[in-house]
Amino acid sequence: MSENVFKFRPNGSASDSSGEDQEGQERDALGPLTINVLSPGIMSPTALSPHNKVPNSPSKVGPSRKKRRAPGASKPDEARVLHTHGRRTLYTAGRPPWYNKEGQLKDAFVIGLCGGSASGKTTVARKIIEALDVPWVSLVSMDSFYKVLNHEQHERAGQNEYNFDHPDAFDFDLMISTIRRLKDGKSINVPIYNFATHAREKEMKTIYGANVVIFEGIMAFANLELLELMDMKVFVDTDSDVRLARRLRRDIAERGRECQGVLKQYMKFVKPSFEHYIEPSMRLADIIVPKGGENDVAINLIVLHVHNQLQARGFKLRGQLAQSSHNGQPMPGTLHILEKTPQVHGIHSFIRDKDIGRDEFIFYSKRLMRLLFEFALSMLPFKDVLIETAQGVPYSGKRIAADKIAGVSILRAGETMEQALCEVCKDVTIGKILIQTNLDTGEPELHYTRLPKDIKDQYIFLLDATVATGAAAMMAIRVLLDHDVPEDKILLCSLLMAQSGVNSVAYAFPKVKIVTTAVDKEVNEAFHILPGIGNFGDRYFGTDYAD
Amino acid sequence: MEPDVIPLSEQSAENKVMPLESNTNDEEDFDLGANVVQLRVTDGIRELQTVIRDKSTPRNDFIFYADRLIRLVVEEGLNKLPYRECSVTTPTGHTYDGLRYEKGNCGVSIVRSGEAMEQGLRDCCRSIRIGKILIQSDEDTHDAKVVYANLPKDIHQRKVLLMYPIMCTGNTVVKAVRILAMHNVKQENIILLNLFCTPHGAKKIIAEFPGLRILTSEIHPISPSHFGQKYFGTD
Numbered sequence: 148m149s150e151n152v153f154k155f156r157p158n159g160s161a162s163d164s165s166g167e168d169q170e171g172q173e174r175d176a177l178g179p180l181t182i183n184v185l186s187p188g189i190m191s192p193t194a195l196s197p198h199n200k201v202p203n204s205p206s207k208v209g210p211s212r213k214k215r216r217a218p219g220a221s222k223p224d225e226a227r228v229l230h231t232h233g234r235r236t237l238y239t240a241g242r243p244p245w246y247n248k249e250g251q252l253k254d255a256f257v258i259g260l261c262g263g264s265a266s267g268k269t270t271v272a273r274k275i276i277e278a279l280d281v282p283w284v285s286l287v288s289m290d291s292f293y294k295v296l297n298h299e300q301h302e303r304a305g306q307n308e309y310n311f312d313h314p315d316a317f318d319f320d321l322m323i324s325t326i327r328r329l330k331d332g333k334s335i336n337v338p339i340y341n342f343a344t345h346a347r348e349k350e351m352k353t354i355y356g357a358n359v360v361i362f363e364g365i366m367a368f369a370n371l372e373l374l375e376l377m378d379m380k381v382f383v384d385t386d387s388d389v390r391l392a393r394r395l396r397r398d399i400a401e402r403g404r405e406c407q408g409v410l411k412q413y414m415k416f417v418k419p420s421f422e423h424y425i426e427p428s429m430r431l432a433d434i435i436v437p438k439g440g441e442n443d444v445a446i447n448l449i450v451l452h453v454h455n456q457l458q459a460r461g462f463k464l465r466g467q468l469a470q471s472s473h474n475g476q477p478m479p480g481t482l483h484i485l486e487k488t489p490q491v492h493g494i495h496s497f498i499r500d501k502d503i504g505r506d507e508f509i510f511y512s513k514r515l516m517r518l519l520f521e522f523a524l525s526m527l528p529f530k531d532v533l534i535e536t537a538q539g540v541p542y543s544g545k546r547i548a549a550d551k552i553a554g555v556s557i558l559r560a561g562e563t564m565e566q567a568l569c570e571v572c573k574d575v576t577i578g579k580i581l582i583q584t585n586l587d588t589g590e591p592e593l594h595y596t597r598l599p600k601d602i603k604d605q606y607i608f609l610l611d612a613t614v615a616t617g618a619a620a621m622m623a624i625r626v627l628l629d630h631d632v633p634e635d636k637i638l639l640c641s642l643l644m645a646q647s648g649v650n651s652v653a654y655a656f657p658k659v660k661i662v663t664t665a666v667d668k669e670v671n672e673a674f675h676i677l678p679g680i681g682n683f684g685d686r687y688f689g690t691d692y693a694d
Numbered sequence: 695m696e697p698d699v700i701p702l703s704e705q706s707a708e709n710k711v712m713p714l715e716s717n718t719n720d721e722e723d724f725d726l727g728a729n730v731v732q733l734r735v736t737d738g739i740r741e742l743q744t745v746i747r748d749k750s751t752p753r754n755d756f757i758f759y760a761d762r763l764i765r766l767v768v769e770e771g772l773n774k775l776p777y778r779e780c781s782v783t784t785p786t787g788h789t790y791d792g793l794r795y796e797k798g799n800c801g802v803s804i805v806r807s808g809e810a811m812e813q814g815l816r817d818c819c820r821s822i823r824i825g826k827i828l829i830q831s832d833e834d835t836h837d838a839k840v841v842y843a844n845l846p847k848d849i850h851q852r853k854v855l856l857m858y859p860i861m862c863t864g865n866t867v868v869k870a871v872r873i874l875a876m877h878n879v880k881q882e883n884i885i886l887l888n889l890f891c892t893p894h895g896a897k898k899i900i901a902e903f904p905g906l907r908i909l910t911s912e913i914h915p916i917s918p919s920h921f922g923q924k925y926f927g928t929d
Contacts, residue, residue, distance in 0.1 A: 488773045489793060496792025500782035514769075514818060521766060525738030537749040537920040544744025545737050571762055573755075671786070681785025 242283035242593040243585070244618075245332050245358055246625050250655030252332040256456050257376055258449075260363035261428060262383030263421045264312070265393040267439025268363045271383050274440060275361065278450040283593070285329065285357035289364020291337050292322045296345035304345055307412045312365065312420035319370045326376050329360050334630045355596065355629060359453060365420075368428035378456070381449060382432035385439045387421070478646070478666070479653035485522045485664040491515065495665060498642075499680050505689055512612075512687060515642055515664055516567030520608070523640050523662040524571060527552070527606055551605040555598065557582055557623050560612035560684035564640070568608060578602065580626055582619045591618045596626055603631035609639045612683035614663070615676045617648035624656050634658040642683070643667060645676045726896050730908045733770055739763065739911060746889075747918045756924050763889055763911055764814035764859070771855055771887045771909050772818060775799055800846050803857040804829060804870050807922035811857040811887060825849065827870045838869040850878035856886045860921045861910075864895035871903055881905030890917045 246252050258275070262268045276284050293316055296304060303309040310316065321338070328335045336351035368374060368382075391413060398404045429435060436445040485491055497503055497511040528548040536542045554568045555578040565577055581595035599605065607627055614620050620639055627637055635658040644663045647670050652661060669677040685691035733739060745751050745759040776796040781789050801815045802808075805828040812824055825845035831838045846852065854874060858867055867886060874884060882905040891910040895917075899908060923929035 488770075489775075489777050489795075490769055490772050493777060493793050493795050496780065496782050496790065496794065499784045499790045499792065501785040502783075510820065517765065518769060521738060521762070522736075525736035527737075529737035529741060532744060534744060534748040535750070536747040536916065537918060537924070538916050539749075540916050542744065542747050542916075544747065545740040546744060547737075547741055573758060675786055677786055678784045678788030678790045679786045686785070 242358060243590055244622060244625075246621075248621075248651070248655065250621055250625060250628075252625075252629075254378075255330045255332055255357050255360050256378050256453060257326065257330050257360045257362060258453070259367045259374070259377035259380045260361055260383065261365070261367035261380070261425070261432065262385065262439070263387075263390055263425050264365055264417055265390045265397065266383045266385040267441075268365075268383050270440025271381070271436060271442075271446060272361050272363050274443075274446045275449055275453070278446060279359065279453060283357055284359040284361065285354050286361045286363070287326065287329070287337060287354070289317060289322065289362070289367060291340050291352075292318045292325075292364075293340050293345070294318050295347055301345050307408055310416045310420070312416045312424075314366050314369045314424060317364075317366055317369075319373065323370065323372050323376070326360065326362055326373065329354065329357055330376055332357075332625075332629055355626075358457060365425055368431045369424060374431060379434070379449070379452065380432045382429045382435045383439050384429065384435050384437050387418075476650055478649060479657070479661070481653050481657065481659060482649055482661045482663070482666070483522070483526065484666060485519060485662075487665070491518065491664060499678065501681065505686070508686055512563065512642070512683075513567055516564050517570060519640055519642065519662065519664055520564075520568050520571045523608060523638050523660075526638065526660060526662065549606045551576070551601075552608065553578060553599045553602060553605045554608045554610055555580060555602075555623065555627065556610040557619055558595070559688065560682075561610040563612055563684070563687045564610040564642075568610065572608075575608075576605075580623050582622050584619075591622050593622055593626065598626075598630060602627070603633075605632075605636070607632055607637045609637055611639070611641050612643070612687070613676060613680060614639070614641045614644040614648040614652070615670050615674050616645070617651035618674075620648065620652055621655055624652070624659055628656075635660075638662055643676060643680050645670045726893070726908075726913070727900060729900060729904070729906065730891075730896050730910070730913070732913060733766065733909070733911045735911070739766065742766075743890075743912055746921070753924060753927060760810065760859075760889075760921070760925055761814060764811045765817065767887050767889060767909060767911055768811065768814045768818055768855075771885055774885050774907065774909065775853055798852050799855065800825060800849060800852045801855045801857060802827060802845060802849075802870070802874065804866060805842075806926065807859050808857040810922070810925045811859055815855065815857065815887075823852075827873055829866050829869050831866065838865045840869055840873060843873050845874075845877055849874070850880075852879075852883070854879055854884045856884055858886065859889040860917050860919060861886075861888050861891045861895040861899075862917050862919060863892075864898035867895075867899055868902055871899075871906060885909060889921070890914065892917050 245255070260268050260272055262271075272286055276286065293311070296309070300309055304311075325335050325337065334353060334355035336353055339348040339350060339352055340346075341348050362373075362377070368380065374380070394413065394417075395406065395409055398409045399406055434445065434449065436442050436449075440446075494511045494515045498508055498515070503511075524547075529545040530548040531543060532546045533541055533543050552572055553576045554565055554572075556562045556565050558579055558581040562579070568575055568577075576599040578598035579595070580593070580598075582591050582593055584590070585592045609620070609623055609627065611620055611623070620641075624634075624637060624639070628634060634656055637656070637658075638660040639652060640662045642664050644661070644666050646666055646668055649661055649663075649666060652659060667676045667679060671677055675681075680686075682691060735743075742759045742763040745755060746763065751759075772795075777793045778796060779791070780794045781791050784790050799819070800823040801812065801819075802825040803812050805826055809826075815822060815824070823846045826843070827840065827845075828842035829838050830841050856867070856870060856874070858870070861867055871881070871884060875881070881903045884903075884906045886899070886906060886908045888908060888910040889912070891908065891913050892915055893913055894915075896908055896910075896913060899906060920929065
């Protein structure tokens, strides 16, 4: 099973010290969170070889919606701790930047995995994913792309007379467009194939966030266009006798089928297809893995290669951002700063003061957030309306023209702003993105995303309390763009920004509106804003006291 | 007790002079002097006004949008209060040149609709003292009559944020300010926080109390006089 599990534990003391309603409201969301990385089909027992499917368990066909634990997580959690810094503990590796400082995407690394039926492709894929031990690997199985069968084909399939082992049984066009989007770093929807009805489920499985994509299937090398998308092609070569033996055992013992039927289907479809289509495609492979999943040497070699490839693509984004030549440039036109009235100025004086009590810090922060969102809301499109007043006189006014608005907060500090957004924006949906700085590299890393479903049709208020280098904000914007949110529908809202952050974000994403209450001039070596406000999240949640 | 009511004769007169196309809401139309300040009307604020005026607005929406508008008026009203400069040290050890608000302010709400604004003020200034004045207007003569007043003892030393959301004739506010004057509050120390104000209401106040400042979100001949009833659900 290929899911990588990630747990994030907020400091227990964070939520009980002052009883703010917001903390109570968010406690659920902060979980312990369990994240599963997408692996349509791999664990569903029916997905392994479709022609053997006994249509008796349609409920098992789609990937279970329940969150499951990866085998790796069966070890005690402590064994998986990657970083501990102060009170902050990370339980998994985050996803490093998959775009450059201009915000442009780098391609994902696509591994094609081909081999005959029951050759151990899935085991190899699973072992690669386990050995990589990063959550930003997506596994896509060809089984999701079987064509929808018409009634007559469906009947034949029931009698083992339909050839699932032929290239014509697959929807290659959809496969190509899906893998291409995934390679481009975009989110995709993988169909869920129901082997009982031989049709696609209405629900789609959404996959997002892959730096490494593994694509496996018996016909993985059968299409030229598909081959061109692969950065590495692996063929799993297992002896025919072994494969037949495995199939017989699996189909008879696990699926209760007749020996005769299995053999008949094997001789009629599986074997000729292997000889005709699959075995010849072996010459297209970069690496041939004999003995399938037991071949640890081969798997380690593959993993090593992937690691090298990923490292070659990485770079120091934040350092580049902090030192980038944007400094001293005029502020971009997309920047909107809340008017510095005496109240706004006064609130800043309170919340920037290092000696202020937490109670007042939270109170004044919230007031400032409310003003910020009222300000940001007025930047959305409005339409003229003529209404009838209660006094019976028509009145020409305005109503907001944006249909739906969603808030997306960058954990942890951005979460503090959710309540203020809800106070000015009825029925707003809230998404969350967890980005943490990797203390070894200084790079932001993506750990978690949960976004509203139809996010691409909505105006997005991206929330982060402070923006210093802009690295986290850029990563979050990139995530939104990958989910097809148009750039000009994103408003980055924060209480305090540094000039360099403003410039970096505006340079990479010139259509994103940047809304803030103040812009400070400098960022120090530790990427703190000066004079700044300190670590906003720590001060708000009370996790900042020494010792 | 309904001080929000516009005398019928006046309303119909206004209807005549307010044809649809001239239904602009710009304060330029009304020269009211420097002491009448209108919030800068953004699209967002215009939406709030639209929802509040719309007769088809459900009550929970009405309260939600009214509270938002009240909060914005209160925040702007607080900007008129005195402050002094100061500098603070930030957690990074650097100095920030800021300012501190002066003490010695209070709020006074005119019951009943003024009470709708109390929470907005409370949300900005948690421990501010709030006095109340209850004024009832005669059903027939529309004469406003003071029924009850309870004000902070040292109100004469304080700046007063007088809260009254809908001002039509201005009679009620005139009465209230007279009460304040009886407690030795200077006109210059009173700021009227108001959501909707008619031009003649504003003129009446200014004529009577030239030192008083009015902060409003909209100056328009038709005021949403259903505000109190809809906010408190007594309609």
